[in-house]
């Protein structure tokens with residue numbers, strides 16, 4: 001039996017094998033946030049001579065990349081990014097995800113939107129039939145925390161503010177428990193339309209292109 005950490009490592013290694021042929025001396029790689037993304041960053045650091053630079057989805061990932069000698073560039077300077085690699089809190093067979101457990105959902109969604117291909121890496125426990133057991137993170141403008149919370153209660157959720165946490169953008173996180181997510185794209189759109197919501201952690205309108213899920217029974221299982 002592999003530990004969860006070993007499974008995350010296997011998923012990160014599988015992503016690196018997929019990404020390497022996409023790289024050249026000009027390539028810019030999009031990098032996510034979290035414990036699985038950290039392992040991918042460590043692998044990127046070992047292949048620093050194979051690409052030009054990275055774009056990070058959080059200050060935390062930027063610091064890890066820089067500490068490893070990787071050039072980190074501003075997304076505004078980037079017109080083409082072949083690939084974005086990141087973890088997920090939940091993913092379904094349609095490659096729709098809940099992300100934002102680490103609070104970096106807004107920058108993650110922005111960087112992912114620029115990339116040609118989103119590769120999701122995770123241990124197999126993140127694969128679900130229906131999204132929503134993991135509380136859905138919302139980044140909200142601080143003055144709108146309570147009005148957004150009321151709107152989410154009306155949608156059937158139970159919002160809990162993530163206390164003592166400020167996003168890289170200076171905003172707050174509401175974690176929405178007990179949402180029934182039947183149509184993830186429709187819910188993502190509906191929540192985006194609530195004034196004060198900066199971003200929600202549903203990645204369904206633009207889902208992942210490929211998932212690499214490391215499991216004990218099937219090895220690294222690829223979807224997409």
Ligand SMILES: O=C(CO)[C@H](O)[C@H](O)COP(=O)(O)O
Pocket residue numbers: 032033034035036037086087088089098099100101102103104105108
């Ligand atoms: O969305 C994220 C951070 O905002 C992460 O990708 C997600 O929380 C998964 O993290 P981990 O790889 O540590 O399980």
